[in-house]
Amino acid sequence: MIRFVSQAIKNYHATGAIAPSSRFLAREMVASIPKGDNRRVLEVGCGTGAFTKAILKKLQEGDEFHIVEMNDAFCEDVEKNLLGPFRSENPDVSVTLHHALIEDAPIEGVFDAIICGLPFNNFPLPLVESIFGSMFTLLKEGGELSYFEYLGMRSLKYVFGTPTLRKATEERTADINARMREHQGSEERVWCNLPPSRVVRLRK
């Protein structure tokens, strides 16, 4: 928690959160991982590993898990506290942490599920569109991508923002809604999280 908050203060734009996600939000996010054998799962933006822990619990022999995280301190923590111990106890599950931006990560093949923790509302729209484009390229046909956003943040920006911020928020909402339509989007609200959030699931 202390590590997360100190990194969030130093890198607010990329971290985009005030606290790690709750286990309730994590449970909803990982519901996108299908049942089956030899699954490939990708997590983008693991932070201190709130979703990583829930993903690791779902993995079984033959599965392959890739994680992409840009922040040095978060990579160090997740490797030491979660991935190292998991690998020792589960040698038949392949787990790889890529210390990189998702835009540049050396990842190949397609995934059954993508669990994305990126703070899209902090990113400029062209970057949001380019990251979603890359993630859909990495998603298997029929696979599911889940991401989350804090509830009410866009409405607050719209109501209290300057005319420029209002216009930008309208464009962001239109972009989100278009993606929901194109990818059979659905959403689930999670109240037990700081702040309450919505999980969005998109299909390819």
Ligand SMILES: C[S@@+](CC[C@H](N)C(=O)[O-])C[C@H]1O[C@@H](n2cnc3c(N)ncnc32)[C@H](O)[C@@H]1O
């Ligand atoms: C909102 S935090 C989520 C952390 C964690 N998943 C959680 O829910 O508690 C976003 C994370 O995404 C990482 N991140 C931001 N932009 C990224 C990018 N372009 N590529 C990879 N990781 C990124 C940040 O360093 C941060 O750890």
